[in-house]
Amino acid sequence: MESCGTAVSCTPAAFLLLHLGLISSMAHQNEFQTGLAGGEVTLNCTGILPDSKLPRDTVISWVYHDTLLWRMEKSNKYWKKPTFITGRADIKMQYKQLRVWNLKLSDAGIYTCEYGPQKVRTSLHILKLTISSDGHFLQNEVPELILMQNSSSPLPDLSITLFDSNNNRVTPELQNKSRQKYVVNLKKLEAMDSGTWVCQVHSDSPLINQNISFAVKVLGFQNPDLERKYATVDSTVIFSWRLNSQIIKWKEGFTGQLNWKQQESASTHELLDFNVTAQGQLHETKKSSNFLFEIPERKPESTIEVKLPKVHFNHSGQYQCQLEYQGRHVQSKIELVVMKVSANPVGPLSRGANMTLTCQVSGPLTPNAYLRWERVNGTEMDSKNSKQHEVKLEVNISAAGLWSCHLIEDSNIKISFHYHVEEAPVWINYVIIGTSVGGSLLALVLGCLCIISGISWQRRRQRAKRMAQARQYLLENKTCQCQHWLKK
Numbered sequence: 001m002e003s004c005g006t007a008v009s010c011t012p013a014a015f016l017l018l019h020l021g022l023i024s025s026m027a028h029q030n031e032f033q034t035g036l037a038g039g040e041v042t043l044n045c046t047g048i049l050p051d052s053k054l055p056r057d058t059v060i061s062w063v064y065h066d067t068l069l070w071r072m073e074k075s076n077k078y079w080k081k082p083t084f085i086t087g088r089a090d091i092k093m094q095y096k097q098l099r100v101w102n103l104k105l106s107d108a109g110i111y112t113c114e115y116g117p118q119k120v121r122t123s124l125h126i127l128k129l130t131i132s133s134d135g136h137f138l139q140n141e142v143p144e145l146i147l148m149q150n151s152s153s154p155l156p157d158l159s160i161t162l163f164d165s166n167n168n169r170v171t172p173e174l175q176n177k178s179r180q181k182y183v184v185n186l187k188k189l190e191a192m193d194s195g196t197w198v199c200q201v202h203s204d205s206p207l208i209n210q211n212i213s214f215a216v217k218v219l220g221f222q223n224p225d226l227e228r229k230y231a232t233v234d235s236t237v238i239f240s241w242r243l244n245s246q247i248i249k250w251k252e253g254f255t256g257q258l259n260w261k262q263q264e265s266a267s268t269h270e271l272l273d274f275n276v277t278a279q280g281q282l283h284e285t286k287k288s289s290n291f292l293f294e295i296p297e298r299k300p301e302s303t304i305e306v307k308l309p310k311v312h313f314n315h316s317g318q319y320q321c322q323l324e325y326q327g328r329h330v331q332s333k334i335e336l337v338v339m340k341v342s343a344n345p346v347g348p349l350s351r352g353a354n355m356t357l358t359c360q361v362s363g364p365l366t367p368n369a370y371l372r373w374e375r376v377n378g379t380e381m382d383s384k385n386s387k388q389h390e391v392k393l394e395v396n397i398s399a400a401g402l403w404s405c406h407l408i409e410d411s412n413i414k415i416s417f418h419y420h421v422e423e424a425p426v427w428i429n430y431v432i433i434g435t436s437v438g439g440s441l442l443a444l445v446l447g448c449l450c451i452i453s454g455i456s457w458q459r460r461r462q463r464a465k466r467m468a469q470a471r472q473y474l475l476e477n478k479t480c481q482c483q484h485w486l487k488k
Contacts, residue, residue: 029120032206035108037128037148040101042092045113046120051094060115062091062098065152069098069111108150125151129199129212136252138323138330139220140188145172147182147201155179156203162186165195165216191220194248217248219325221332230407230415231311233340238296241304241321241332246280253278254325258304260291262317271319274304313340316362338362341405341417348424349400357419359405360392369409376402376418397421 035041045060054060061071068080070091077091085107089100096115100107108126112119132144145162149155160182162170172184199212222242231237245254257273271291274284282302284295294307304321316338322331344356359371371393375382378401386393397403400423407415 029118031120031122032125033122034125034127034208034210035100035103036210036212037103037105037126039103040099041103041124043098043100043111043113043122043124044120045096045098045115047118048096048113048115051096058115060096060113062096063112063114065109072096105148105150109152123151123153123206125149125153125206125208127201127210127212129214131214131216133326135215135217136250136325137189137216137218138325138328139191139218140330141218141328142188143186143216144175145184145186145199147184147199148180150180153206156206156208158182158208159202160184161200161202163198163200164193165197166192189216189218191218191222191244194218194244217250218244219248219250219254219323220244220330221321221323223332223334225332227332227334228337229334230337230339231308232415232417233311233313233338235311237308237311237315237336239306239308239319239334239336240299241334242300243276243302243304243323245276246302250280251278252325254323256304256321256323257287258306259320259322260317261320262314264318266317268320271306276302311336311338313338313362335363337407337415339405339407339415339417341419343419343421348422349397350424352398353424354396354398355421356394356396357403357405357421358392358394359417361407363391365389365391365407366409369407369414372406372408374404374406375399376404 029046031044031046033041033043045062048054048060056074059071059073062069064082064085067082069082069085069089070079071077085100088102089098091097092099096113098111098113103126105126105128108124111122111124113122114120126149128148128150130146130148133141135143137143147158147160149158157179160172162172162184164170170187172186174182174184176183194217195215196213197216199214201208201210201212220243222244223240229237229239244250253276255273255275258271259268260271261268269291270287271293272284272286272288272295274282276282280302282304284304286295292309294309296305296307299305306319308315316336319334319336320331321333322329339359339361341360342358344358349355357373359373361371365371367388370388371386371390373384373393373395375397378399382397382399384393384395393405395403400421403419403421405417405419406413
């Protein structure tokens with residue numbers, strides 16, 4: 001073979017070789033595309049003319065690996081219809097694009113569009129994300145997330161980033177990792193975590209940047225757990241648990257119950273049970289006949305509510321509302337603290353006497369809470385505070401008036417019980433001795449017993465005048481002894 005002697009004489013040959021290489025690269029194109037299981041993709045037949053401009057004798061076909069999927073020749077077209085894709089694919093005729101929906105992991109592989117000398121190979125990479133419990137959880141549960149991938153090429157190493165419904169980045173706990181399957185645990189869920197989450201999947205080679213959205217629904221309470229309520233004896237208390245089932249559009253049925261126990265170690269008493277249908281209808285049934293409570297007829301939607309019309313001291317304790325769904329349960333507690341006040345001795349306070357007032361709450365106090373007795377409009381000397389963790393506070397008093405016991409927590413008065421101490425009346429005896437003159441005067445003596453009782457110190461002068469008149473009358477009529485009671 002004769003070699004080229006000059007650069008000029010070699011130019012046509014070099015140009016021809018470059019031209020043939022360009023045609024060859026154009027005839028075989030490789031593309032990469034990512035699809036999500038359950039979703040759909042459209043694979044392009046890159047470089048093909050619109051349907052209206054194609055020559056009639058153009059032959060076009062789509063092949064999956066070595067399996068013919070579709071072919072068009074002289075405007076005659078037919079589907080090979082392989083079983084793995086039957087009913088899940090069609091052709092967009094204008095540009096002969098292959099559309100596949102309801103993708104499966106097994107759909108990953110090489111799809112080739114052939115027309116004339118042109119071949120466009122698309123490597124389809126499938127990702128599948130699943131979440132435990134189909135995305136339906138109760139509060140405090142930990143979801144499990146599984147990411148799987150499939151490809152005809154070696155599987156890449158994926159990085160996973162998660163964002164919750166509030167667009168806050170969440171760091172998952174990796175449980176298991178292989179190139180094919182990644183298993184991670186999320187955080188404990190709260191009711192506010194309901195919404196759309198995003199899983200970002202990334203790979204450098206091949207280049208993958210895929211956002212996968214998934215729904216999370218967390219059934220629970222809008223109340224904080226272990227809420228505390230305060231009440232005085234004989235007052236009215238309403239317990240209310242606000243469910244979030246309507247807010248998150250929970251389309252599943254679930255049940256629940258309301259229980260009460262006086263102490264943590266005490267036996268539990270069921271007050272009512274309820275069920276909520278998939279349509280959101282709430283049905284309640286009272287279970288206790290010994291515990292006096294009411295179910296209000298009018299209350300907010302998706303709310304469990306009970307009313308104690310007259311609180312007793314032994315009504316204190318924990319009221320627990322529990323939700324149950326598919327064998328799992330979550331609960332929210334409200335603790336009732338009841339205050340009562342007593343006096344010893346009971347009754348009005350005599351002048352110069354003492355009385356003991358006792359204030360008591362039904363349960364242990366938090367470290368930052370205490371009891372305080374004080375006299376309304378009194379001085380600092382008329383007040384007393386309990387020591388830490390004391391649930392009973394006594395105060396000895398010698399002054400009548402309005403006394404108040406407060407339960408104070410974090411410098412805030414949570415509840416007060418006002419007790420009015422009355423001043424006792426003072427009685428004075430007067431005895432007058434005379435001679436009985438007959439039974440008719442006995443009635444007059446009995447009548448004079450009530451002449452001037454109940455008169456205050458402010459009317460003492462007026463009362464003394466009336467008593468002198470009455471005494472003179474009795475002496476003149478020679479009546480027997482007569483007693484007069486004077487109220488100061």
